[in-house]
Amino acid sequence: MKTLLLTTSLLLTASVAHSAELVLGDAAKGKQLHNRDCVACHDSSVYTRPNRIKSLSGLEKRVxxxxxxxxxxxxxxxQANIVKFLNDTYYKF
Ligand code: HEC
Incomplete structure (x- = not known):
């Protein structure tokens, strides 16, 4: 029983370590700004294309x-709110 508990807690620790990056911001506010201003030049298809940005820092720079x-x-x-919105919705870094 002790072994089982230990194994379970190790697994839990491992899954926390591999969870998504912590991105601070208010996604709802970011969405509002995004949908008002950011669709002037491109639609949201650029966020899902195969050669899209590959890292959170890349996304921050692009925004x-x-x-x-x-x-x-x-x-x-x-900008942080928009990054949060885009990351929650599309990139999921
Ligand atoms: C003046 C035009 C223009 C506006 C306005 C604009 N963008 Fe862009 N954006 C671009 C261009 C050009 C690209 C590059 C497209 C390409 O490489 O095909 C791009 C690409 C991006 C990408 C990269 C997508 C990827 O993963 O490859 C993101 C993210 C992005 N824009 C976010 C935003 C956000 C957020 C806003 C609003 C704050 C915004 N854009 C407003 C011109 C614009």
């Missing part, structure tokens, strides 16, 4: 770049 092009004065929080 920063696209926000810059938009030039609507997005704050860091706005």
């Amino acid at each position: 920063q770049m696209c926000s810059g092009m938009l030039n609507k004065g997005y704050t860091e929080d706005d």
